[in-house]
Amino acid sequence: MRQNIKLYQWNFIKEAKDAEQAAAATGVPVTVPHTWNAIDGQDGGNDYYRGTCWYVHKLERPELTPGGRAYLEFNGAAMTAEVYFNGAKLARHEGGYSTFRVDITDYLLEENTVAVSVDNADNDRVYPQKADFTFYGGLYRPVNLVTVPECHFALDYWGGKGIKVTPIVEGTGAQVTVEVWVKGNPDSVAITLDGKQQTVPVQEGHGQAVFHIENVHLWDGVEDPFLYTAIAELPDDRISTRFGCRSFAMDPEKGFLLNGRSYPLRGVSRHQDRIGVGNALTPDMHREDMGIIREIGANTVRLAHYQHDQYFYDLCDEAGMVVWAEIPYITMHMPNGRENTLSQMQELIVQCYNHPSIVCWGLSNEITAAGGVTEDLLENHRLLNDLCHSLDKTRPTVLANVFMLEIESPLLEIPDVNSYNLYFGWYLGELDENDAFFDEYHTRYPDRCIGFSEYGADANPRFQTARPERGDYTEAYQALYHEHIIKMINERPYLWATHVWNMFDFAADGRDEGGEHGRNQKGLVTMDRKLKKDAFYLYKAHWGKEPFVHLCGSRYVDRAEAVTEVTVYSNQSTVVLYVDGKQFAEQQGKAVFRFQVPLSGEHTIEARAGEHLSRIFVRRVSQPNTEYMFFKTGDIVNWFDKEDFKPGYFSIKDTLGELGAQPQAAALMGQLMAQTSASRGDVAESVKDNPNLQKMMMKTTLESMLKQVRDMITPEQVKALNAALQQIKKPE
Missing domain, CATH: 2.60.120.260 (Galactose-binding domain-like)
Known part of the structure; x- marks a missing residue:
């Protein structure tokens, strides 16, 4: 055996x-x-x-x-x-x-x-x-x-198990085709499914049995992820695989449908690494990750940007998670890498075919971020798309497109469905530009399915503020960002899937920003899995079923404001706030509750929702705690007096497009851009190489851009730049 x-x-x-x-x-x-x-x-x-x-x-x-x-x-x-x-x-x-x-x-x-x-x-x-x-x-x-x-199930075909199960739901039943590949020239193979066994002949190393399941028990997402088991036996060898029976579809208006009903996919992305461990994860670590994903109430996981451990796909099957699976064809198209994309896709599909959680095959991710669309890139995607369809007739292909790729690009015509990675409100632009992007796409292409494959904002839990703004890396801005995004998503049911980037902070050794070296901090949970950021509880309030209440700002203890805003996330309809043991206010609402609380000294604040309780401690201080600040000299807007901005002259409050149109201003701005071009991650680095992103950036103010790189400049440099710009008169 x-x-x-x-x-x-x-x-x-x-x-x-x-x-x-x-x-x-x-x-x-x-x-x-x-x-x-x-x-x-x-x-x-x-x-x-x-x-x-x-x-x-x-x-x-x-x-x-x-x-x-x-x-x-x-x-x-x-x-x-x-x-x-x-x-x-x-x-x-x-x-x-x-x-x-x-x-x-x-x-x-x-x-x-x-x-x-x-x-x-x-x-x-x-x-x-x-x-x-x-x-x-x-x-x-x-x-x-x-x-x-000698007679055994094949082990040498693209890393597969030698068994393939294809279930097709038909009314209240399902037709299930089980295929096996064997070595050693056996005459027959016994296949068992749902208590029924068939002995089928083996011809040229291949055997096949077709079963019909009456009154099929569906794999029905997180509510009921029922799994069947198919068993294949030879006289001295035996293998088995679990599978699920489900139907699904992506609809341009209704979004995702599971087993014939609307089933909005709302979830997270995941990288496979941890502090001090790297990607050499243990089964316990995989289980902990799944437990956290289940706690937040997600029903979908984008497993980025490569094939994950088979054990984690098993956990997704068991938990009812709908999975986006993909290969690491990412950021930069390599003309010499075509065969590698095809072999990695072949392995992904052969090895993962039987997982009912997987509903699509991702062809690439942000593949135009480091270059434009070329004919070679398009041909590579066509070949991948054809390969997926030849290996799997049941699942669509999908692309995760970088936000600067034009929606009319021919690349979007290749896969069955599309998604976009958008970072308006973080890398550039304003939050409502995410709304406008999808509205424009849906208006221009009403017959195309579109999803939201990445969105997020970095947050270092050490950084706290009463006035969150883009680029400050505070926990509060991340929460505010996601409050806007989840509202936008809820108002657009046509989005077939949405995935927060990311469930967990992860290693990116080229990064040096937000007070951390080598880390992308867009996770809702820290890389060690020990701290859940406030934004985690926002999603739990929208998605989670288990009653809870969470008081935000537990790490924002020292507060200089006379009246502080207290935010509560809960999936209960009524929240009562207590200050120093006395009832302060009661609110009815959904997910997000805000209270204005006067501060006079040290206070214990409690939020209660039924029998559930959350507590924080705050104290009034005379000056802001500089340990909470990412850039300790203060925000850019505080570096200037009102008289530093003369009307009729250029300043950092003008857009990059306006400044770039004036030669002297463009030269000054170019010097600063050269100084701050490093260590911003691949999306930010691609600005200089991507005309479409440059076009978007032209709408951004220089002040807004400077806030993104405040760790690389000094107040004196910004004041000097603004003073120089103020010497340049605007055209009449």
Whole structure:
């Protein structure tokens, strides 16, 4: 019978010229899963080690039945791996997020040496190469030794399990086609489903059975994620897979439909890393992530920007999460990377086909961010789109488009459905520009499905304020941003899916902003999963079913204002506020409740909703606490007196377009732009290379742009710039 043995203990060698040298090296003992970038990939500087490292394991010869085979199974080797067995190179795999197997049977000795080179170095062939997250290197998912008898279910087809289940719901029943692929020339295979068994012939290594389930129990999202199990058996081998029966559709007006009814997809995106661990997550960590996603009340997860651990897809199946699955074809199109996009997509679909949670295949993400739309890029997407449809007749394809891509671009005509990543109100522009964008898209293309695949604002919980504004990295601005966005989403039911960017803070070693090095802080939860930001509870108030109440601003203790605004999030209709044990006010409402509370000293404030309670402590101070400020010299608007802005002359309050049209003003602005062009993440970096984004930026005031880079400039520099602009008279 089949055996699956985990290979935990390996020797890690950072530098070796070849497999022979690696096998002889002393190295460092490590436990796989392992990444060598757990620390340097998260501390900023964009200097984490990207190169080739080696893993070596000593393996005793496994017991095999006559004709049996032995495979090494790698569930994640980032990004390119070469496998050497007893000195012989047996395999090369390009792509760091999928499973691949290597048949070692014919090379087995009594004592064996496995040497694996793993390479995450920069190249022009293997995705990802440019994106706003860390490309961890290592054997960061389990490695297994799999032994099977002579007649066994196939293990060497794109990392799949050898079983494929296609359910089609028909009225109150379902037709379920089960296909299997086998090795060793068996005559037949037994397939069992829902208590019924069929023995079907095997022809050219393939067997197929069709079952009809009457009164089918549907996989019905978070309310009832029922799973069936299909079992396939040979005389000495057995495999099984879970699946779900459901129907779904995306409608240009009604949004997402599950099992014939409206089912708005409202949820989050997720990256697979943690502080001090990198992407070498344990099952407990995966379960904790799913628990937090369930707590917030989400019903969909965008698993970005690559194939995730099979265990997490299993958790999504069990929880009823609707999943967007995608490959890491991201940010920058590489002409030499076409074959890699196709192979990574083939692996994603073959390995993940049976998961009922998955409803679409993502072709790419923000692929025009670092360049324009070319014919080669379009052809790459056409080939990917055709590949998806050839492998899977049941799921649509989707694109996540960067916000500066024109809605009339031919790229949007390729996938079945589209989504946009918009960051108006954070990287540039105003919050209501998100509303206007979707209104324009829906008006111009009423027959196209459109979704909201990314949106968010960075927040460092250390930073607090009574006057939140774009670019301040405060917890309060993040909450205010999401208050606007969720209202906008609720008013537009045609959005087939919306995904907050992101559920958790994640590593982006090239970042240095918002008081943290090497981190994207758009998460609703911190990277260590220990702190839920206030915006987390806003979504819980809109989506969550379990009654609760949350008082915002618990980390904003020292308050200089005489009257402070207290915000409460709750999914209950009535909230009562108490100040120092006495009832202060009662409100009826939905999700968001605000109270104006006078401050005179130290106060304990409580919010109650039925039997649920939340409490914070605040105190009145004479001056704002500078520890709460991202830029401790104060906001840009406070650097000037009213007389610093003479009417009829240019100033930082003018738009970039207005300033750019005047040669002297444009030169002054250009000097500042050159100084502040680094460390802003890939979306911000792409401004200089993208005409469409430049066009959008022309509507933004210089003052607004400066607030985004306030960590890179001094008050003196801004005052000097404004003074110089004030010497330039505007045209009559």
